[in-house]
Amino acid sequence: MAEINIEAITKTFHDSSRGREVAALDDINLSIAANDFVCLLGPSGCGKSTLLNxxxxxxxxxxxxxxxxxxxVEAPGADRGVVFQQPTLMPWLTVAENIAFHLRLKGIAKAERREQAQTFIDLVGLKGFETHYPSELSGGMNQRVGIARALIMNPRVILMDEPFAALDAQTKSEMQEELVAIWQRHRGTIVFVTHSVDEALVLGNRIVVMTRRPxxxxxxxxLDLPRPRDVTGADFNDMKRHVLNLIKEVAAQPAAA
Structure with missing residues (x-):
């Protein structure tokens, strides 16, 4: 799988309504190893999603x-799959058709599309729902479809932008466990944006704590914590206190004007 190198990344946006430049990111340097699971954590507006984009x-x-x-990286590519906060599925297509849609665009025959899609349907735990439509599924199940759709492209990197933010607490916990299991089987490189300390600690091998803007x-x-993570364990909660103190420190700093 893929190694990602982020070298001196700075990003400035032009605020046309105010006639000024706004700095979103400033001198980001980070190396992400193949098969790593990295969580980007920080306050709203700190540039996590911008860096992912x-x-x-x-x-x-x-x-x-x-x-x-x-x-x-100069444009989107098939080596990088993206899972958004909302799965943006096509409501007129079934689960299997949504997952296999990119294969259809590539001209792959229907039988082969069905066979490949079934592999990822089984992987994300949706066996038996192949012919269901998005409106017939829960939010967590739709997000599973989005993950399978990204995986079927066999990307070297999976980029995830707060994919579980809109889910209830129980479903979110289940999806986090499922994602770790998928990652352990698929062995891809994952970069995951979150604003939840607990989510970052449950999921990541490493956590990148970001400052306020820029x-x-x-x-x-x-994170040298065994999997599955014991959220009640002393080591987990020691690390949680450390990260929360960092976030508190970051939050107390003023954002750039």
Whole structure:
């Protein structure tokens, strides 16, 4: 799988209504190893999603560059799958058809599309729901479809932008466990945006704690906690206190004007 290198990334947006430049990211440097699971954590507006979009190729940095396996990211590509907060499924297509849609665009025969889709339907725990439509599924099940749709492209990197934020607490916990299980089987490289300390601690191998705007890396935390994570354990809660103190410190700092 893929190694990601983020080199001196700075991103500035033009605020046309106020006639000024707004700095979103400032000098971000980060190396992400193949098969790693990295969570980007920080307050709202710190540039987490902007950084993810730059890795995806949806945004262009003002300065710096991102490479995936040594190749510069200049546009979206099939080597990077993206899972959004809302799965944005096509309501007129079934689960299997939504998952296989990219294969259809590539001209792959229907039988082969069905066979490949079934592999990922089974992987995300949706066996038996192949012919259901998005309106017939829960929010968590629709998000599973979105994950399967990203995985079927066999990307080297999965980029996830708060995909569980809209789910209830129980469903979110179940989806977090399922995502870890999928990652352990699929062995991809995952970059996951969240504003939840608990979610970052449950999911990540490493946590990147970002400052308020313009986003910088406040601390890179290595998580040497066994899986599955025991959220009641002393080690987990010691780390949680450390991260919460960092977030409190970051939140107390004023954002750039």
């Amino acid at each position: 730059i890795i995806a190729g949806f945004e262009t940095p003002t300065k710096g560059r991102v490479t995936v396996d040594g190749k510069a 986003g910088r890396i406040r601390e890179l935390i290595e």
